[in-house]
Amino acid sequence: MASEATEAAGHAAEAVEHAQGMPQLDFTTYPNQIFWLVVTLVVIYFLMTRVILPRISSVLAERAKTITSDLERAEELKQKAAEAEEALKKAEADAKAEARRIIEETKAEIQKDLDAAMKKAEAEIAKMAAASEAKIAEIRAHAVESVAAVATDVAQEIVSVVFPGKAKAEDIAAAVAKRAKG
Amino acid sequence: MATEAEGGFAIHPMDQFLVKPLFGGSELHWYTPTNATLWMAITIVAIALLFVLGTRGRGIVPTRIQSIAELTYGFVHKMVEDVAGPEALRYFPYVMTIFTFIVFSNFLGLWPYGFTTTSHLAVTGTMALAVFISVTVIGFVKNGVHFLELFWIKSAPLVLRPILAIIELISYFVRPVSHSLRLMGNMMAGHAVMKVFAGFAGVLGLGAIAPIVAISAVYALETLVAFIQAYVFAILTVIYLRDALHPAH
Amino acid sequence: MAVEGDLVQMGALIGAGLACTGMGGAAVGIGHVVGNYLSGALRNPSAASSQTATMFIGIAFSEALGIFSFLVALLLMYAQ
Known part of the structure; x- marks a missing residue:
């Protein structure tokens, strides 16, 4: 080391650009670097505590809140959908039963x-x-009677023509009735 | 690059880590704005762009940038809660600050001509020491003397306990060292390797296919490492916090 | 840089080269971590995703040691 000192001194004039040994071990720069490092770290620390960390944590918290509330809402909606489906199914079953009942009733x-x-x-x-039978019977009876009357009339006419004024009406009728019967 | 008189094969992988005053001059007081200051300021601007401007809409349905911000928030929040328990959420802003600062520094440092603030031991060491001291203080405030049960392992046989206690004590005090060196070493190593390959490419000129392929591969690895180291730094912070909150677990 | 007869520099550079062998150990360690994670994950895929973080922490731990050796190499090369 000691032998280098003279050489280093000789080099100093021409080699201002170059590092003599390790710059990391040049203790003359230490106070300077430490001072500026402390300044830098303090500035970053205040940036962190005053601005950055509160902001990011609030953003993250807000996001978490939004996500949980969204999830809750989704859960709620899901439940609602399930309920609606249940109701729908129930209504369908009811309607079917009603329809069956109506069909039965109507059928009965x-x-x-x-x-x-x-x-x-x-x-x-x-x-x-029955009425028709009665009528038929009446018509038949009537027809028989008419036949008897017509026969009597015809017989009387014939008798009066053949034997004018000699025959009595009752006798003729009785004779016709006797003949018609038998 | 005026000093390449000797051979022309001068690769200076460490130049990118030089801390220089931003506005000329060679005086470097503790308050002088340097390129490290510039890149820390760019880190703040990038964080503000992503987290403040990106979440400006406060949308229930996030935009792309807003969802990146929310993913980061959720990632760190879950990490703190899973590893150290819900009572550690009080310290969530600290972890978030450290994580975002490291992740942005790492990624911004991957820009060409960028300066990786986390490749400096001053930066990572300060952060690791801050974590170490605050975790120790939290441990003693929350648990009092019971915090020392962290070193007195009850499940071990009584004879072994003093030896284990010494080992645990040493490993406890090595924590900030490994905590800071891991991040700084990873960042520096990747960038130095890239610079070396870039130097090869510069020497080979137009035919430098192999170095360029190698740079691409290393760059891809560095992109992964940039995130993983930020994650590891943050999760180790949380693990130390858990030890402070529940020493006898 | 290469001053003839600079024995200290030579030793430092050789030491840096030797220190880089430590990175091989880190490589073996990372291989072990990932390999065991993978075999466990194939046995019980459902538990795999919960242990990814642990795997990365393990990788980070064993990688850190490789980084330390790289750091020693760099120190030997540059920090004199």
Whole structure:
């Protein structure tokens, strides 16, 4: 080291640009560097504590809050959707049951109506058949009577033409009735 | 480079670490603005740009710069909380300050013609000593005499304890040395190696393919180292802090 | 720089070269750290990510010793 000292002194004039040994071990620069380092660190520290860290932590907290509230809302909406689905299903089932019930009821009603109508129609038909029979019987009786009357009239006319004024009406009628019967 | 009379193969890898007064003159008082001062100021400006200007929007959905700032915050915050526990979060701003300063100095020092403030023992040593002293003070304030249990290992046999205590004591006092030398050495080594290769490239002239490839490779490694050393410095700070808060763990 | 017959300088430069062998030790150490991390990570990949930080700290510790030897070399070369 000591031998280098003279050499270093000799070099000093020409080699101002170059490092003599390690600049890190040049203790004359230490106070300067330490002073400026302390200034720098204090400035950064105040930047950090006054501006940066509160800002970033508030931003992060706000984001976390937003995310949790969004998640909560999503959960809520999901629950609502599930509820709506449940309600929908229930409504569907109800509607189906109602429809079934209505179908059953209507069926029963129609059956009843049908039965009643059938019964009524049958009764009417029976009545009408009876009336028709009676009428037919009446018409038949009437026809027989008319035949008897016409026969009597015709016989009287014939008798009055063949034997004028000799036959009595009652006798002729009795004779016609006797002949018609037998 | 006027002094290359002797052979022309003069590589001066240490020149980049010279601390020179910024505005000429050869006087170097403790207050003289130097190139180190300039680069520390650039570090502050870069930190302000990223963390103050970048988070100006305070967006719920962050911009790219804001998410870098938030990632850094979250990274250091998680590191402090995971390693030293939630009660160490009181000291989170200190760790954040140290980490951002180192990481920015390291990366800014990678610029061509840049000056790496963290490659100086004065800087790293001051920071390491500050960490050492404050951690020791915190340890004694928080735990009183119990802080000495850090050196008195209860799980060891009684015979071995005094020996272990001496070893632990030595390793405790070596901490600031290794803490500072690691960062300074890494920074200086990488930059010096790059400078040496650059000197080769300068000598070889246009055909200097191999040195340039080597510089690229070393530069890539240095980019990694720049971050890792900042991380290691910060996490060692946090580990020392944990030892101070919970000496008998 | 190369003054003929400067025995101190010669010794210092040889010493610097020898000091650089220490970096090989650091290289072996880093290899050990990463190799063991990797074998552990392959055995239990789920625990790997939580130990990455520890691995980097281990790398930093063993790398620091290599850096120290490099530092000694530089001191021998320049700090006289």
